[in-house]
Amino acid sequence: VRYFLYYWPGIQGRGEFVRLALEDAGADYVDAARAPGGVAAMMRLMRARASTVAPFAPPFLQAGRLLIAQTANILLFLGPRLGLAPVSESGRHAVHQLQLTIADWLGEVHDTHHPIASGLYYAQQKAAARQRAADFRRHRLPKFLGYFESVLRGSPRGYLAGRACSYADLSLFQMVAGLRYAFPQAMARLERKYPRTVALHARVAARPRVAAYLASPRRIAFNEQGIFRRYPALDG
Ligand SMILES: N[C@@H](CCC(=O)N[C@@H](CS)C(=O)NCC(=O)O)C(=O)O
Numbered sequence: 001v002r003y004f005l006y007y008w009p010g011i012q013g014r015g016e017f018v019r020l021a022l023e024d025a026g027a028d029y030v031d032a033a034r035a036p037g038g039v040a041a042m043m044r045l046m047r048a049r050a051s052t053v054a055p056f057a058p059p060f061l062q063a064g065r066l067l068i069a070q071t072a073n074i075l076l077f078l079g080p081r082l083g084l085a086p087v088s089e090s091g092r093h094a095v096h097q098l099q100l101t102i103a104d105w106l107g108e109v110h111d112t113h114h115p116i117a118s119g120l121y122y123a124q125q126k127a128a129a130r131q132r133a134a135d136f137r138r139h140r141l142p143k144f145l146g147y148f149e150s151v152l153r154g155s156p157r158g159y160l161a162g163r164a165c166s167y168a169d170l171s172l173f174q175m176v177a178g179l180r181y182a183f184p185q186a187m188a189r190l191e192r193k194y195p196r197t198v199a200l201h202a203r204v205a206a207r208p209r210v211a212a213y214l215a216s217p218r219r220i221a222f223n224e225q226g227i228f229r230r231y232p233a234l235d236g
Contacts, residue, residue: 002029003030010220011225015031031218057069085167095160112129112133114129122229126233129231173204178228181222
C-alpha cells in the first residue's frame, strides 16, 4: 500500500514523527502536502464528509480508503504494518502510552514559545514565554527526560518497550534532536544525567535508513516556524 502523509510543508512539526517511522521502514509514501497543490488537497480532506470523521488538524495519513489523524493514532495504525511495534497487545499499548506521553511533552515544548495563544506571534508573548520556558527548563524537561531514562533503565535491550526498536524510540530520538536545537545550553547541562536516552538518540540516528533520511533533502531543517524553535532568550 502507498501511504499519503499530509502535513504543513516547510516544518518538521508533528509530521516528523510519522515521517521517521515511514522512512525507517522504507515504506512507499508520498509527503503529499509538499507537492504542488498539496496544501489545497490537504485542506479539502479536512472538510467533513458523510463517510469519514474529518481530521481537526494535520498530520493525517491516507492509506487506501482510510484517513487517519492524530500523530499517536497514525503511529498506532502504522506500527504493526511497518514492523515498528511489539506483537503483543500489552506491548502495543505500552508503546502507544509512551507515544502519548511524548505528545504531552511536545505540547509543552510548543507552549514555551506560545504560552498565551497559538494564534499570536511569539513576539507578542515574549515575556510570558520567558517565564514558561524557565519553568520548562527547570522542572518539566528534567521530569520528562528522567521518566524516559527510567523506562530505558528497566529495559534489557536499550529500547523503550520490547526487544526491538519501535516508533516510540524513533520519536524519543526526535525529541532529543529537537530539544538540542531549541535549548542547546539547557540540554548541554542536563544530558549527562540521561545517558541511556542520549545513547538511544545516537543508536536511532545510526540506523541505516534513518541516517540516509537525515542526510537527504527530505529532512527539513529545524527552523523558527516549527515546534522546536531556537530563541536564545528561552534557553536561559
Ligand atoms: N494532537 C494532534 C495535534 C495536531 C496539531 O496541533 N496540529 C497542528 C500542526 S503541528 C495544527 O495544524 N493545528 C491547527 C490548530 O490547532 O488549529 C496531533 O498530535 O496530531
